[in-house]
Amino acid sequence: MNRVSSIVNRSFSSSGHEKRIRGNKTKDLNITSLIDILTILLVFMIKNISMDASQKNAPEGMLLPTTITKNELIESGQVVFVKIFTDRILYGSENIPVSSLQDFMLKHDIRQSLLRLLQMEARKIISINGKPCLLIQADKQLECRFITEFIKFSAQASFANIYFSTIHTDDKNQVLGL
Amino acid sequence: MAYGPSKNRTESQHESREPNLIPIMNLFIVIIPMLMTIMVSVHLAMIEITLPTQSSGGGGGDDAGEQIEEVPKVLTLALLIDRFEVMVEGNEDIIKIPQLTSGKYDFMTLDQTISRLKRLHENQQTIDLLPDPNVKFDTLLRSIDICKSNDFPNIKYLTTATKYYKAK
Numbered sequence: 001m002n003r004v005s006s007i008v009n010r011s012f013s014s015s016g017h018e019k020r021i022r023g024n025k026t027k028d029l030n031i032t033s034l035i036d037i038l039t040i041l042l043v044f045m046i047k048n049i050s051m052d053a054s055q056k057n058a059p060e061g062m063l064l065p066t067t068i069t070k071n072e073l074i075e076s077g078q079v080v081f082v083k084i085f086t087d088r089i090l091y092g093s094e095n096i097p098v099s100s101l102q103d104f105m106l107k108h109d110i111r112q113s114l115l116r117l118l119q120m121e122a123r124k125i126i127s128i129n130g131k132p133c134l135l136i137q138a139d140k141q142l143e144c145r146f147i148t149e150f151i152k153f154s155a156q157a158s159f160a161n162i163y164f165s166t167i168h169t170d171d172k173n174q175v176l177g178l
Numbered sequence: 179m180a181y182g183p184s185k186n187r188t189e190s191q192h193e194s195r196e197p198n199l200i201p202i203m204n205l206f207i208v209i210i211p212m213l214m215t216i217m218v219s220v221h222l223a224m225i226e227i228t229l230p231t232q233s234s235g236g237g238g239g240d241d242a243g244e245q246i247e248e249v250p251k252v253l254t255l256a257l258l259i260d261r262f263e264v265m266v267e268g269n270e271d272i273i274k275i276p277q278l279t280s281g282k283y284d285f286m287t288l289d290q291t292i293s294r295l296k297r298l299h300e301n302q303q304t305i306d307l308l309p310d311p312n313v314k315f316d317t318l319l320r321s322i323d324i325c326k327s328n329d330f331p332n333i334k335y336l337t338t339a340t341k342y343y344k345a346k
């Protein structure tokens with residue numbers, strides 16, 4: 001390989017000696033342009049970054065509905081998450097599996113244990129002078145009867161403030177389906 | 179006898195020295211993937227609903243009604259499997275908004291209807307929402323969003339069970 005390249009070099013240069021000297025010089029990689037790009041990228045990312053924890057909780061594998069309006073959490077509100085997928089229910093920020101949707105609707109003991117869990121959580125929040133809030137993150141393909149069940153549940157467990165998690169957009173046509 | 183500086187020395191002094199960018203590169207290579215992982219690409223929002231209370235209902239029949247401000251009429255939006263229905267308290271006519279095609283609700287007409295109702299009932303801040311159990315959650319939230327964007331900040335979520343037992 002070296003032999004071939006040297007032959008080629010010789011064949012293209014008028015004076016072979018001069019060419020060999022230039023080839024021996026070590027060339028530094030010019031990374032200035034790369035640094036420029038990375039600096040721009042860094043500034044852009046620092047500008048766009050959000051440290052809001054509530055904005056990073058989009059559950060994987062769930063399609064959330066899109067809305068143009070949004071509400072803020074009430075003052076001293078403490079959020080309890082419930083994630084309702086099309087096939088399962090997860091509780092809390094630790095994603096504790098509760099049951100499948102069908103089991104939740106049909107099995108009384110599962111409903112009772114979830115109710116007790118919610119009541120316990122609500123009592124704990126109230127004891128520290130907080131206001132218990134339920135944040136329901138549900139798949140947009142889900143039927144409303146499951147949501148209604150959860151709303152009834154939360155009312156029984158002293159959760160007066162109920163929120164639905166959505167994806168925020170500024171485009172109203174997206175909501176109107178245009 | 180003093181000698182001048184050697185040729186090599188003068189050459190090295192004139193040679194421009196480039197800053198060592200390797201540590202900066204290392205830093206960037208760490209920071210940029212870290213920022214990419216924590217960057218928010220999807221902005222989540224929250225929509226609040228209120229629950230129906232036991233004390234809700236009309237409080238009419240008082241003779242001293244002249245001094246009391248006019249009680250706004252209750253507006254109810256029913257989400258049915260094939261249409262929207264908007265009911266105004268004391269009005270026999272129900273506004274029906276059928277689907278455009280099968281499974282595609284007419285949110286545009288709903289938006290116009292809610293906007294018109296807001297102009298007629300400026301004091302009213304609440305809409306009662308009655309979803310059919312089989313309606314999709316997406317439809318529910320779009321309807322709530324339309325109501326909220328038309329200056330109805332309070333959405334009262336009614337459960338169909340209440341109505342069902344009443345009918346029986």
